[in-house]
Amino acid sequence: MRIVAADTGGALLDEEYNPIGLIATAAVLVEKPYRTATVSRVRYADPFNYDMSGRQAIRDEAVLAVELAREVKPDVVHLDSTIGGIEIRKLDEPTIEALSITDRGKEVWKDLAKDLQPLARKFWEETGIEIIAIGKSSVPVRIAEIYSGLYTAKWAIEYARKNGEAVVGLPRYMEVKILPGEIAGASLDPREGGLFGKIPADTEGIEWELYPNPLVRRFMVLEVWRKD
Amino acid sequence: MRIVAADTGGALLDEEYNPIGLIATAAVLVEKPYRTATVSRVRYADPFNYDMSGRQAIRDEAVLAVELAREVKPDVVHLDSTIGGIEIRKLDEPTIEALSITDRGKEVWKDLAKDLQPLARKFWEETGIEIIAIGKSSVPVRIAEIYSGLYTAKWAIEYARKNGEAVVGLPRYMEVKILPGEIAGASLDPREGGLFGKIPADTEGIEWELYPNPLVRRFMVLEVWRKD
Amino acid sequence: MRIVAADTGGALLDEEYNPIGLIATAAVLVEKPYRTATVSRVRYADPFNYDMSGRQAIRDEAVLAVELAREVKPDVVHLDSTIGGIEIRKLDEPTIEALSITDRGKEVWKDLAKDLQPLARKFWEETGIEIIAIGKSSVPVRIAEIYSGLYTAKWAIEYARKNGEAVVGLPRYMEVKILPGEIAGASLDPREGGLFGKIPADTEGIEWELYPNPLVRRFMVLEVWRKD
Ligand SMILES: [Mg+2]
Ligand SMILES: [Mg+2]
Ligand SMILES: [Mg+2]
Incomplete structure (x- = not known):
């Protein structure tokens, strides 16, 4: 199975580790054995001007996923929204009303x-490929989350080159390592x-430190x- | 403490990783230091003809646990049903009504x-041994789950010998390794x-691969x- | 950021692994990179005479944390109570009424x-330092929990010297090792x-074993x- x-x-943080705004939307192609991406794409947001309501994220994700899916023709597209694996093209008003989610949702x-x-x-209609809102149950969605963390690290390097330093928060329980010529990342949850x-990256002249966010276990x- | x-x-999967039916009920005897089984028994189900409502599983588990308990005389028997550690022999209608579970439950x-x-x-009455519905809190129940995964791997080997190949889903966050003469398994959650x-198994002439189920994190x- | x-x-257990009472309140100073304590203090309770309602614990924690905070002058004090990170000094009746917790809470x-x-x-008023009820989200609270486990192991050693042996339950998913001259501990959750x-400890003449509590996964x- 080939899944996009x-x-x-990834969030830019202030000095007290509060998030200022999100940084990276990643789309990935995941193929058997489903442990990493064979292709990835990124779209950076402006963390200084970010709509934290969550609607910007899901829209950006859908657009980027469709862009990648047009290229690589997967069997299915997974979005990070946990509304029961429903096909997005079928989301008319009566269908949304019937979902078992909150009124606000x-x-x-x-x-x-x-x-x-x-x-x-x-x-x-053009490709026969379904886009489904499968959410946290999907391994490819988790791999996309890990790639959003990798691209966040890349963004931080570029920001630090211009401004001296950057402090960013990574997605949930993942680590990154900044190595010569590349950034490597992995889930910290062995159950996954x-x-x-x-991802490749120009990492020369950069130093870094990774540590637990004291306010968000x-x-x-x-x-x-x-x-210098 | 000696616990059965x-x-x-373990589930047989179709080509899109959907479960067709469950495979193995395992009963185990667990003794201090409570990390593995000292005795195990299996009863295989027919995954092509499986009642997925959950009632078949708990009945099979109770019968197999009692069978093993008659042999090994433990201090207590644990079943995988989370209704507060209540003794099964006391489950009359008023007691069930008073449980804090759903009406459907x-x-x-x-x-x-x-x-x-x-x-x-x-x-x-015959042995003085209680059977309690302790569920997920019990380590021996989790060890029984790991053994159901080991026996699922054994079933898959036998199925592949006859039919060429088998694709099965293991119980939650566990891994197996098919080694010469045996199948080894372990929890992927270090918190446990x-x-x-x-378990011993004839593993000759068999190849295998283990990877994350892309649809079920x-x-x-x-x-x-x-x-061949 | 410097956080107390x-x-x-940590609980003394009876022969069937039931808790008799809690053992140790720990206060810690945690500084960047937020993985361990740079200072720790303990107050032992009497597990044979312990109010298990939870009120004794939070009171002891507040008093011990303030004691340590007076010495080390942190930026903020974290308590293990999950009521939304609110400042304790603002907890008057209308504020408590407005919390989204249970009526009992x-x-x-x-x-x-x-x-x-x-x-x-x-x-x-005296120091300008806030005490906040941040609860499980706080890494320093988790480090305090790990230290309560370390001091529980120390208590167990002293109890065993007098009484021959001790059986204690550690806080959630953590391990300890009793080494020459010290007790070392760590979280078993790599996501953290x-x-x-x-902590230093006289560990001579002591033997030990660590294993999963069979009744509490x-x-x-x-x-x-x-x-002897
Ligand atoms: Mg998301
Ligand atoms: Mg079960
Ligand atoms: Mg606590």
Whole structure:
């Protein structure tokens, strides 16, 4: 099975480890044995000007996932929204009403569906590929989350080159290592069976430290700075 | 403390990783230091003809646990049902009504109790050993789950010998390794403190691969095939 | 950021692994990189005479944390109570009523606030340091929990010297090792990013064993005995 998935993660942090805004949406192609991505794409957000309501993320994810899926023609596309694995192209109002989610979630989805349902229907009509809202149960969505952390580290390196340093929060229980010519990352949850990723990056002249976010258990902070 | 426990797990999967039916009920004797089984028994189900409602599993588990308990005379028997550690022999209708579980759960247990309550009472009258519905809190129940995964791997090997290959899903966050003459397995959750198991098996002429189930995070898929 | 936190953990167990009472309240100073304590303090309870309602623990924790905070002057104090990170000095009745916790939780906090709110207000007036009820989200609270496990092991050694042996339950998913001259401990959850601790202890003439509590998954039992 060949699956495209997308997720958004990584946050710029202030001095007290509060998130200012999210950084990276990643889309990935995941193939058997489903432990890493064979292709990945990123779209960076502006963390200084970020809509933290969550709607920006899911829209960006759908658009980036469809872009990658047009190229690599997967069997299915997974989005990080836990509404029971439903096909996005079928999300009309009665279907949303019938979901077992909160009333607030229904309002959000009625709003989101205005853009996403036509996008998904058009994509399905052209390619036969379904986009499903499978959420946290999907391993490819988790791999996309790990890649959003890798691209967050890359963004932090570029930010530190210009501004001296950067402090970012990674997605849940994952680590990154900044190595010569690449950034490597992995899930810290062994129950996931060994999920990991890496991306090429210019890492010269950069130093870094990774440590637990003291205010948010199971999330790591990455600090990156210019070696004078 | 010497504890007998039973659990059911492992599923035959179709090509899209959907479960067709469950495979193995395992009963185990667990003794101090409570990390593995000193004795184990299996009863295989027919995954092509499986009642997925959950009632078949708990009945099979109770019967197999009692069978093993008659032999090894433990201090207590643990079943995988989370209804507060109550003794099964005491499950009459008013007691079930008073449980803090869903109405649906109460209907299921009124039905189950018809068989299990007399079984547990008879066993207790003869041996003085209680059968309790302790569920996920019990380490021996988790060890029984790991053994159901080991026996699922054994079943998959035998199925592959006849049919060329088998694709099975293991119980939650556990791994197996097919070694010369045996199958070894272990929990992937280090918080559990190192739970593991092994069973003898004829593993000659068999190849295998283990990888994350892409549709169900924290569950592994085992593929087994005949080395022609 | 320099954070003081406190937590209570470790239980004396009877022969069937049932808790008799809690053993140790630990307060810790945690500094960047937030993986262990740079200073720790303990107050032992009497497990044979312990109020298991939970009110004794939070009171002991607040008092011990303030004691340590007076010495080491942290930026903030974290307590293990999950009521949304609220400042304890602001806990008057209308504020407690407005918390999104159970009615029972509100009654407990109205009672607790009688002692803790004046303590926190006085401490804040004198030092400017806030005491916040951040709970499980705090890494320093988790490190305090690990230290309560270390001090529980120390208590068990002293108890075994007098009485021959001791059987104690450690806080959730952590391990300890009794080494020459010290007790080392660590979280068993790798998602936490490598939290650990150690304390000096006279460990001569002591033998020990660590194993999973068969009745409470993800909790370890420590047995300690005198090498006659
Ligand atoms: Mg997401
Ligand atoms: Mg079960
Ligand atoms: Mg506590």
